[in-house]
Amino acid sequence: MEAKDTLFKKKTTLYCRGKILSLDLPRVMGILNVTPDSFFADSRLQSLDEVLKRAATMLADGADILDIGGYSSRPGAADISVQEELDRVVPAIEAIHAAYPNAIISIDTFRAQVAEAAVAAGAAIINDISGGNLDQNMHDTVAKLQVPYILMHMRGTPQTMATLAKYEDVVTEVLDELQLKVYSLRQLGIKDIILDPGFGFAKTIDHNFELLKRMDELRILGLPLLAGLSRKSMVYKSLGINQADALTGTIAVNTIALTKGADILRVHDVKEAKQTIQLYTKALL
Template sequence: MEAKDTLFKKKYTLNCRGKLLSLEAPLVMGILNLTPDSFYPGSRLSSAEEAVAKAGKMLSDGADILDIGGYSSRPGAADISAQEEQERILPAIQAILQKYPEAILSVDTFRADVAEAAVNAGAAIINDISGGLLDEAMFETLARLQVPYILMHMRGTPQTMSGLAKYEDVTVEVLDELRVQVAKLQQLGVKDIILDPGFGFAKTVEHNFELLRHLDDLRILDLPLLVGLSRKSMVYKTLGIEQADALTGTIVVNTLALTKGADILRVHDVKEAKQTIILLEKAKL
């Protein structure tokens, strides 16, 4: 499929607690990690106050969505309880919305009870790295809450996923596994579903580049696409650099993803992602 056929092609709309968020042009989701061990040290925040300050900067840089997480999903990350996860994220959600009431917040969690608590606190989107596979109550909770849901592909858990990166055809298998979960969600009446192929989750660097090359194949499910490529190993390992130096590489892979039809970029560096989108939209490649 030609890039010009996928770039800014579909006009999706997400209902975020009554606010209609248009995906006519790609959006930027800024990452706010209330964790001490997220894979990129530059994204770690230790308090609600720090989260509010970072949120303000991201919003001023053009973030359309802020994604708040309290559970590190890097390979081999330590497991924490649902209570601790909530204690990390709920004060930040409340503080950000008090300061920026128009902000659209996403909660990065695979636990249904954490997702529900976050929505009750004001979050408008659920971003589930497990695609509903780590908590059997997630899909029924979503059907009741009726908030947009980011369905990511992963195998296993953050602790086990690295050993499960085995595929005959990674694009076909990711697509098939996402399709099964989409069908379950649609049967339950969940309306706003966003797909995330899960770059770096149970996938090698080679798998990630193969998925990126064929990202537009996921369009067969006729759902918006989110990509999370920011400062990941496929960038810094390929270039032989540190994560701190991976911004240029991130811009390159995000640009490629946009030409393959990405609707949302999940990033640490909001300003640069927003500028990338503006320039590509202007170019109309």
């Protein structure tokens, strides 16, 4: 795997509630949506029994992280209250943490109050789609909790982001905006930061493919990279298919992401992502 890291030296470990997660090899984050309206219908889980069954399957398939989300971030998604989000995610995290205490759990939220409650319930990573833009308390909360923080690039809100997909150079502007956030996070003493370019968030399909093609340019910041490409519109709309048939396309774009330096693949289909990584790494050894 040395060929991937010869240009920029990056951080290769994450400290997750007493566990060290090495990023010497790419990792897989499995998506668990405790929502009724997430963009991929097959990822929606409505009961704790469904959550535990899906978690068990993902862990058996090799998931390194389970990402729990209770707020749909699809374009135009309905807003929900903090309490409703808490009611969705906290019981799910508590149940998974009790059943699988060694599992590394991530909370997918842009709300500091939800993030703090999730960590108290057993989450070890905060995955913030807004990069701190939607809750001014988020970065201070991450600093207080001292857990790894996934810093994603987005403009606006899930309800408005589609209107803000305007760039002269999408890669340069995403990099500049993330760099400013990284500096601020470092000033707060936050050590473990993962960058997510935010595929599909305030980006057109063309922007997404430009970001994918040049994702390795983000490595200049020396931080791990997460690619969230699973079954997104850039895949299924480009192929003229529906989301249910977008697994093959997802594997293709994930493979490209690995060649561009992705350290974590955030996916709905864990087994296929693990196999993709296995073959990718075997080709480089």
